[in-house]
Amino acid sequence: MASALADPNIQKFLKWTAILTAVMVVGFSTYHFISGGAEESGELHYRTGNLRLEDGDFQAALTEFNLLLEEDIANPAGLLGRALALKELGRLDEALEDVSTAIELKPDFAAVYANRGIILDHLGHYEEAILDYRKAVQLDPDFSDALNNLGATLQNQIGRASCRERV
Secondary structure, eight states: OHHHHSSHHHHHHHHHHHHHHHHHHHHHHHHHHHHHHGGGGHHHHHHHHHEEEEEEEEHHHHHHHHHHHHHHHHOOHHHHHHHHHHHHTTTTHHHHHHHHHHHHHOOHHHHHHHHHHHHHHHOOHHHHHHHHHHHHHHHHHTOOHHHHHHHHHHHHHHHHHHHHHOO
């Protein structure tokens, strides 16, 4: 055995094998670090889902958020993303269920309250929508979308009350 290790060709082979193994370990470690590892694949689905929402491809967004939630059903951001896709697809009851679950999981998530307010508004539950917009503003006083939606819903409520009084 000692004589085989003394062979220059075997030494060269062992040297290159060690170098290639080190390169592979460093390469895989770097890839794992950059990609976030397997446990971060949900992040890829989240980002892709958001891009699909921005592109207006709501069915593809729904698919991405479903993949994310298969990995982590208790992900409030994933539930919100799926709710937004469902809302755009006209599936308001399912969207409402997702944002309500997200609120249970993360009760200090202002964006979820604001979006539940939008869904409730679309469903005609104006008083509940107003409560959610107020909660969103309470959690994040600089949340301009929630403030705008609150103002618009209150204005619509005043208009509906005024119309009822005239009839």
